[in-house]
Amino acid sequence: MQTNTNWDSFLPNDVVKNTYKTWQQIKAGLSLTHKNFSTDLRKFFFPLSEKRIKQFSPVDGSILTVRFEQLLNEDWQDAEDGIYPINLLFEVDWQEFFLAYVSLWLDNPSSWQRLQTESFQDLPSNINLDKYPQYYRRNFHYQTDGYFSDRSANLYDVQVDILFNGIADSMRRRILKPLKQGLSKFDEEVKILDVACGTGRSLRFLRATFSTASLYGIDLSSAYLRKANQLLSQLPSELPQLMEGNAENLPYQENYFQGISNVFLLHELPNPIRQKIIDEFFRVLQPHGILVICDSIQLSDSPELEGMINNFPLLFHEPFYHDYIKDDIEEKLAKSGFTDIKTTIHAFSKCWIATKPD
Numbered sequence: 274m275q276t277n278t279n280w281d282s283f284l285p286n287d288v289v290k291n292t293y294k295t296w297q298q299i300k301a302g303l304s305l306t307h308k309n310f311s312t313d314l315r316k317f318f319f320p321l322s323e324k325r326i327k328q329f330s331p332v333d334g335s336i337l338t339v340r341f342e343q344l345l346n347e348d349w350q351d352a353e354d355g356i357y358p359i360n361l362l363f364e365v366d367w368q369e370f371f372l373a374y375v376s377l378w379l380d381n382p383s384s385w386q387r388l389q390t391e392s393f394q395d396l397p398s399n400i401n402l403d404k405y406p407q408y409y410r411r412n413f414h415y416q417t418d419g420y421f422s423d424r425s426a427n428l429y430d431v432q433v434d435i436l437f438n439g440i441a442d443s444m445r446r447r448i449l450k451p452l453k454q455g456l457s458k459f460d461e462e463v464k465i466l467d468v469a470c471g472t473g474r475s476l477r478f479l480r481a482t483f484s485t486a487s488l489y490g491i492d493l494s495s496a497y498l499r500k501a502n503q504l505l506s507q508l509p510s511e512l513p514q515l516m517e518g519n520a521e522n523l524p525y526q527e528n529y530f531q532g533i534s535n536v537f538l539l540h541e542l543p544n545p546i547r548q549k550i551i552d553e554f555f556r557v558l559q560p561h562g563i564l565v566i567c568d569s570i571q572l573s574d575s576p577e578l579e580g581m582i583n584n585f586p587l588l589f590h591e592p593f594y595h596d597y598i599k600d601d602i603e604e605k606l607a608k609s610g611f612t613d614i615k616t617t618i619h620a621f622s623k624c625w626i627a628t629k630p631d
């Protein structure tokens with residue numbers, strides 16, 4: 274169960290802001306400590322070959338600190354401006370976190386072994402893999418079971434948050450302001466689709482931002498959808514409609530949604546599939562509707578972080594990332610028909626905001 278406190282109702286804003294920033298710094302410190310300790314253990318028990326180690330590039334930590342600080346300011350500002358409630362910044366399910374954290378340690382040896390042996394097709398035998406696209410049948414990040422089990426779904430959120438030093442949700446929330454601005458032109462209740470909704474984090478934030486909108490989520494993983502349902506069904510408001518399906522062929526009619534969001538998917542897709550999925554976004558979006566995509570930064574906008582960007586796929590199985598970091602997503606959006614295409618950078622994430630013309 275999430276802890277919900279209406280901080281803003283009884284404390285001055287400065288105090289709440291500093292509490293938020295301190296809390297995020299603690300999370301970053303704990304994530305770094307965890308990563309350093311687990312990396313030492315991994316190196317001892319499952320060392321990588323000299324050839325692989327030589328590929329790693331150095332990273333300038335001071336750039337990361339500045340970006341981290343900017344992101345927290347943006348996250349705070351959007352909450353203070355009323356885009357979403359301030360208490361969203363403090364939501365934690367402690368019981369869930371501790372269970373996942375213990376499970377993560379129990380799981381580490383098997384994912385370290387996959388990393389060492391570069392095994393990325395170590396998937397559960399009880400799954401009919403034929404119904405999934407080839408690019409999906411793998412252990413992204415060398416994670417146990419790929420996207421194909423409840424165990425994987427239970428570990429996912431804590432793994433991603435540690436990877437991003439506690440700011441994964443702050444990056445996800447950057448979709449909310451452009452969506453809110455883009456959807457303000459519609460008088461009727463809007464329908465918003467979150468594509469590749471995973472465990473439902475973005476849908477949770479969408480629900481807090483658009484309390485009466487009809488929300489929809491689609492993902493290829495039934496296990497991740499079960500996890501999303503668990504998170505979203507704790508809320509008193511209307512449940513988002515969750516559907517298992519492939520974003521390449523969205524099971525919705527043309528012009529159905531006013532808003533579409535999509536977080537951390539594109540970098541896990543082969544280049545032509547990215548175009549196919551963006552074409553689908555265009556098809557199911559209504560004219561004047563708004564699309565907001567959030568994914569990793571790319572080389573062209575963050576050359577100073579080239580070392581970090583190049584290191585990522587060396588430790589985490591991400592076969593399409595090299596192509597993604599050079600891909601011209603603006604061109605793909607324009608090719609589908611989108612206009613008013615803008616991009617913004619937030620720490621290690623990038624947003625594309627685009628409109629379907631009349």
Ligand SMILES: C[S@@+](CC[C@H](N)C(=O)[O-])C[C@H]1O[C@@H](n2cnc3c(N)ncnc32)[C@H](O)[C@@H]1O
Nearest residue numbers: 420469470471492493494497518519520536537
């Ligand atoms: C890195 S996770 C991101 C999940 C979530 N959006 C988040 O913010 O954590 C990628 C998600 O995309 C889903 N996925 C990958 N390919 C897909 C496809 N072709 N159609 C639908 N979902 C897909 C996976 O099952 C997984 O849940």
